[in-house]
Amino acid sequence: MTVPVFEEYAPAADCPCPGCARQRREHALRPAVRAGGHPAAHGARRALVLATAAGAVLGGGATTAGGAVHPAGHPLLPALPAGPAGHAADGDTPQGGTAGLHGRPLAGPTTGPVSVRQLPESTRADIINRAKRWVTAKVPYSMEKYWTDGYRQDCSGYVSMAWNLPANEWTGSLHRFGQKIAWADLQPGDMLLFHNPDNPTKGSHVTLFGGWTDHKRTHYTAYEQTKPHTRRQTTPLAYWTNSERYVAYRYLGLVAESGVTPASVTPAGGAPASIAYPGAGHFGPGARNHHVTRLGRMLVARGAARFYTDGPGPRWGEADRRATRAFQLAQGWRGAEANGLPGPHTWRLLATGRGRDIPPGGGRATAPPYPGRAHFRPGRSGRHIETLGRQLVKRGHGKHYTHGPGARWSEADRRNVQDFQRAQGWRGGAADGYPGPETWRRLFR
Structure with missing residues (x-):
C-alpha cells in the first residue's frame, strides 16, 4: 500500500483533549535545538506523530475532513481552514530577534519610539519592488541565515528588507516603524502583523499587503517569507489563522511617488473627493x-x-x-x-x-456671499448678476460680452460662466453655465 505523507501536527492552543494537552506540555518544556536542545527530542516527537498518523491509516486514529491527523484520543472536530505549509493550525513560525544587517550586533537602542527623520524614505512602489526580488529569487526560509542583502531570511527580516529598515527587526518590534491603520485603509506596501507576546515563536507572523483580489475585500495578495521560500499568494484577510489578531500598519517613512500628486482626485463635479483623516x-x-x-x-x-x-x-x-x-x-x-x-x-x-x-x-475675505441659484436664470436681473459679470471679466472670462456686463441675465453671462467652469476641468452638467456655490467660491477666490 502507498504510505501517505504526513506533516508534523502542532496541537491547538485551546484543545482540551489529553493528546494535545500532553504535546503542548512537552513542547513548552523542551528547549529548541538552537538553544541547546537535542535534535533527537524533536525527532522523537515527529516519530510519535508519524506513528499516530500510521495508526489512523490503519483505522486506529481520528482524522479531520481536511486530512489533518490528531494525536490519539483527540475527538472528531470540524476541519480548520487549511493554511499554507508551516502555518496550518497555528503552526510554529520561529522569530529571530532584533539584529544588525548580516547579524551584526546593534550599537543603538532597540526599543522606544522611532524618529521619522532617521528612517529612509520609500514609496509604495519601492516597497513592493523590493518584496518581489525575494519572490523571484525564492529566498529559502531561515531564522538564522541572512540573505546577500543583509536581511534575515524569516518573515520579519523580509518585511524589514521591504521597508528598507536599517536593521533586522522581529514581530515584537516592527510596529515601532509603522502607523496603525484600519483594515479598510490598507494599500500596497502596508503590513499585517500578529505578534504573540505569550510565546513569540508560536503563531507570530507578518505579511506585506499587495492589494485586494476581490471586490468584497475578503482576500488580498500577500508577499511573505515562509517555508520553504518567499512567495506571493492570495490570502484570506488577515491570514489563515489568528485572523482577528492581525493589525495593519503603514510605514512611517512612506512618501508619495515622484511626480504624483497624493491630494484628492477631483471628479467631474469639481468638488474634491473625501479623504479619510490620517490621524x-x-x-x-x-x-x-x-x-x-x-x-x-x-x-x-x-x-x-x-x-x-x-x-x-x-x-x-x-x-x-x-x-x-x-x-x-x-x-x-x-x-x-x-x-x-x-x-x-x-x-x-x-x-x-x-x-x-x-x-x-x-485681511478679511472680500468675496460676497453666494446669493443662490435662483438669481441666475433667464429673465432675472439684479446686482448679483452684474457683480458676477465684472468678476468674470476680471478673471479673463468675459469674451462673450459685446457690452456690459449688466444687471440682466443674458446668454453672454451663461457662456462666460461656462468657460470659467470648463477652465476648472469640469464637464457635462458641472459646466452648464449657471453658477453654483462652488463656481462662485472659486470665481471670487
Missing part, C-alpha cells in the same frame, strides 16, 4: 510623511501659497503650522480650535473643498 500623529514637529505634503497642497489651493517659500513637502515645518492656522482662523475658529494642527474637522473641510478660503494678505 493627529502624522502632523506636528518631527513629522515627515506624504500626509504633510497632501495637507500643504490642499492649503495652497485654498490661498496659503504665501506661507511657503518652497514646498509643500513631506517634512512638517513652521510654514505648515502657519498655513493651517490661517485656514482655521478663516473659518472663524479661535483658541485651541486654531492651533495650527489639523484635526478631523480641518482635514474634512480641506479635503471636500468646503469652508472659507484663506483671505489674501491676512
Whole structure:
C-alpha cells in the first residue's frame, strides 16, 4: 500500500483533549535545538506523530475532513481552514530577534519610539519592488541565515528588507516603524502583523499587503517569507489563522511617488473627493510623511501659497503650522480650535473643498456671499448678476460680452460662466453655465 505523507501536527492552543494537552506540555518544556536542545527530542516527537498518523491509516486514529491527523484520543472536530505549509493550525513560525544587517550586533537602542527623520524614505512602489526580488529569487526560509542583502531570511527580516529598515527587526518590534491603520485603509506596501507576546515563536507572523483580489475585500495578495521560500499568494484577510489578531500598519517613512500628486482626485463635479483623516500623529514637529505634503497642497489651493517659500513637502515645518492656522482662523475658529494642527474637522473641510478660503494678505475675505441659484436664470436681473459679470471679466472670462456686463441675465453671462467652469476641468452638467456655490467660491477666490 502507498504510505501517505504526513506533516508534523502542532496541537491547538485551546484543545482540551489529553493528546494535545500532553504535546503542548512537552513542547513548552523542551528547549529548541538552537538553544541547546537535542535534535533527537524533536525527532522523537515527529516519530510519535508519524506513528499516530500510521495508526489512523490503519483505522486506529481520528482524522479531520481536511486530512489533518490528531494525536490519539483527540475527538472528531470540524476541519480548520487549511493554511499554507508551516502555518496550518497555528503552526510554529520561529522569530529571530532584533539584529544588525548580516547579524551584526546593534550599537543603538532597540526599543522606544522611532524618529521619522532617521528612517529612509520609500514609496509604495519601492516597497513592493523590493518584496518581489525575494519572490523571484525564492529566498529559502531561515531564522538564522541572512540573505546577500543583509536581511534575515524569516518573515520579519523580509518585511524589514521591504521597508528598507536599517536593521533586522522581529514581530515584537516592527510596529515601532509603522502607523496603525484600519483594515479598510490598507494599500500596497502596508503590513499585517500578529505578534504573540505569550510565546513569540508560536503563531507570530507578518505579511506585506499587495492589494485586494476581490471586490468584497475578503482576500488580498500577500508577499511573505515562509517555508520553504518567499512567495506571493492570495490570502484570506488577515491570514489563515489568528485572523482577528492581525493589525495593519503603514510605514512611517512612506512618501508619495515622484511626480504624483497624493491630494484628492477631483471628479467631474469639481468638488474634491473625501479623504479619510490620517490621524493627529502624522502632523506636528518631527513629522515627515506624504500626509504633510497632501495637507500643504490642499492649503495652497485654498490661498496659503504665501506661507511657503518652497514646498509643500513631506517634512512638517513652521510654514505648515502657519498655513493651517490661517485656514482655521478663516473659518472663524479661535483658541485651541486654531492651533495650527489639523484635526478631523480641518482635514474634512480641506479635503471636500468646503469652508472659507484663506483671505489674501491676512485681511478679511472680500468675496460676497453666494446669493443662490435662483438669481441666475433667464429673465432675472439684479446686482448679483452684474457683480458676477465684472468678476468674470476680471478673471479673463468675459469674451462673450459685446457690452456690459449688466444687471440682466443674458446668454453672454451663461457662456462666460461656462468657460470659467470648463477652465476648472469640469464637464457635462458641472459646466452648464449657471453658477453654483462652488463656481462662485472659486470665481471670487
